[in-house]
Amino acid sequence: MPNRTIAEAPAPETGAGAPASLHQYSSTYGYSAAGSEATPPVEAPVGSRRSTRGWLISAGVVLPVLLFAAWWTISALALVPEHRLPSPASVLEAAVELGSNGTLLTHIAISTQRVLIGFAAGSLIGLALGALVGLSKWGSAFLSPTVGAFRAVPSLAWVPLLVLYVGINEDSKVALIAIGALFPVYTTVAGALRHVDAHLVELGRAYGLSRWELLTQVQLPAVVPSIVSGLRLALAQAWLFLVAAELIASSMGLGFLLVDSQNNGRVDRMFLTIILLGILGKTTDALIGLLEKYLLKRWS
Amino acid sequence: MSIASPALSTAAALGVSLSGVSRVFDSKVVLRDVDLTVAPGEIIALIGASGCGKSTLLRQISGLDLPSSGAIAINGERVTGIDLRCSVGFQEPRLLPWRTLEQNALLGLPRGTAKSEGQERVRELLRLVGLADASSLRPRQVSGGMAQRASLARALARRPGVLVLDEPFGALDALTRLQMQDLLLDVHAAEPTTIILVTHDVDEALYLADRVVLLGTDPAAPGSGASIRSITAVPGSRPRDRGDATLAHLRAELLEGLGVHTHHSNH
Incomplete structure (x- = not known):
């Protein structure tokens, strides 16, 4: 028997909205990793589960190995001239050369530092803006059109203005990375907070929680999984914007190494940089993935 | 069962009075002129057809919603907003999924309760509702009945003067529901509080309540909003016999009031 009462009618819709908007968001970014690894396969019987899991992980190694083999074969057979496709050995040599005098480590360190600071700053601002817009009808009415307009500006379009106002220095690069990291967090957090189970919010109110307590004890914990997905997207964006910032104007960092190598015709170093960017990006993403796993277990 | 420790028990059951309570949503009259006086410690069951405004009335008493006209007072003091002298239990347990049952029950404590005292209180309540081990x-990780018991412990944590329950056992299976009814009576015996509960179940109303309030719309004036159609004092003292023959008569009467005929007839 459906026992809907009048009292329930004005309550906003509950549930289901957050995952949907998340999904939509990640597909906008062409990025499907958010949360997908957090659910282990359940159906498989216990005995075969471990080995299935092992095979699934090994499956991810197949393609890189094939790519490497293809690369090695092509360069060994000299199908493509060395100045267009360096051999794996020469890339390794470049790594040793740059690594031995410490420059490579400096490039990596400065880039990582920029990413982390920009990511942290952008995420915090995104979290604050997202909370304002997601929690308050007035905050949303007041802010979301403007934030939406800023988000619509391709973030790299800010570069000339940043250079003009902030100058070519550390701050402008970090600022650009922060801009890149801000919007994914903003969008996911605002969307998720809007869809926090209205029943739980009402419960909090009925038990006399203040707005702040409601936020910290009910609403934020409820959106922890979404926040982590947002952070994951933001981190990917941060690396993207790092390279953009360093390509445009810098004297250090992996983006600089890329431009510098291009100018000097060092295609081996270009390969090295790209491989390093891939490894660094994947590593930081994996770290957030671990955090996500832990938080999902703790908060849902 | 005497579990309430006297050192901590300070609150007492509080009386509730509703006078001329009406509620209008967007020009739709849901409640009209509801007058009711509930004595401290009394158990009142509100019954009525689906959508007749029972839950709305509960929301008025707890201050989650305010009447369009009329007034509600707890212990003579008017309810003007969410009123912490009153605890609410919902049909769904509404537990925070990221907290343990104990942490969920802690949410019900009044602000500013000393930590050790609060934990003591919650532990005592979890024992009372049979969740000490959970x-x-x-x-x-727990069944629906256990979750609902945890939410009951949470509702009792702050020693409410009034406990309003919105179909608290409606989502539970029949057997668990009977157990929960007995549990509620144990709780009522151990903790002084006035209970107003909404139910669909006439038997439940007769088993638990001192008085059963039938809410409904005057058939002669449809759309005029629900008001109190009848108040039935249930004879005898608790615990009642579920098979009591005198109650069978009341049961038929109340079902009649709900528009259900006890003997299906063709006409």
């Missing part, structure tokens, strides 16, 4: 489990 206190560190998460809501998704």
Whole structure:
């Protein structure tokens, strides 16, 4: 028997909205990793589960190995001239050369530092803006059109203005990375907070929680999984914007190494940089993935 | 069962009075002129057809919603907003999934309760509702009945003067529901509080309540909003016999009031 009462009618819709908007968001970014690894396969019987899991992980190694083999074969057979496709050995040599005098480590360190600071700053601002817009009808009415307009500006379009106002220095690069990291967090957090189970919010109110307590004890914990997905997207964006910032104007960092190598015709170093960017990006993403796993277990 | 420790028990059951309570949503009259006086410690069951405004009335008493006209007072003091002298239990347990049952129950404590005192209180309540061994489990690890018991412990944590329950056992299976009814009576015996509960179940109303309030719309004036159609004092003292023959008569009467005929006839 459906026992809907009048009292329930004005309550906003509950549930289901957050995952949907998340999904939509990640597909906008062409990025499907958010949360997908957090659910282990359940159906498989216990005995075969471990080995299935092992095979699934090994499956991810197949393609890189094939790519490497293809690369090695092509360069060994000299199908493509060395100045267009360096051999794996020469890339390794470049790594040793740059690594031995410490420059490579400096490039990596400065880039990582920029990413982390920009990511942290952008995420915090995104979290604050997202909370304002997601929690308050007035905050949303007041802010979301403007934030939406800023988000619509391709973030790299800010570069000339940043250079003009902030100058070519550390701050402008970090600022650009922060801009890149801000919007994914903003969008996911605002969307998720809007869809926090209205029943739980009402419960909090009925038990006399203040707005702040409601936020910290009910609403934020409820959106922890979404926040982590947002952070994951933001981190990917941060690396993207790092390279953009360093390509445009810098004297250090992996983006600089890329431009510098291009100018000097060092295609081996270009390969090295790209491989390093891939490894660094994947590593930081994996770290957030671990955090996500832990938080999902703790908060849902 | 006497579990309430006298050192901590300070609150007492409070009386509730509703006078001329009406509620209009967007020009739709839901409640009209509801007058009711509930004595401290009394158990009142509100019954009525689906959508007749029972839950709305409960929301008025707890201050989650305010009447369009008329007034509600708890212990003579008017309810002007969410009123912490009153605790609410919902049909769904509404436990925070990331907290253990014990942490969920802690949410019900009044602000500013000393930590050790609060934990003591919650432990005592979890024992009262039979969850002493499950206190560190998460809501998704327990059955619906256990979750509902945890939410009852949470509602009792702050020693409410009034406990309003919105179909608290409606989502439970029949057997668990009977057990929960007995549990509620145990709780009522151990903790002084006035209970107003909404139910669909006439038997439940007769088993638990001192008085059963039938809410409904005057058939002669449809759309005029629900008001109190009848108040039935249930004879005898608790615990009642579920098979009591004198109650069978009241049961038929109340079902009649709900528009259900006890003997299916063709006409």
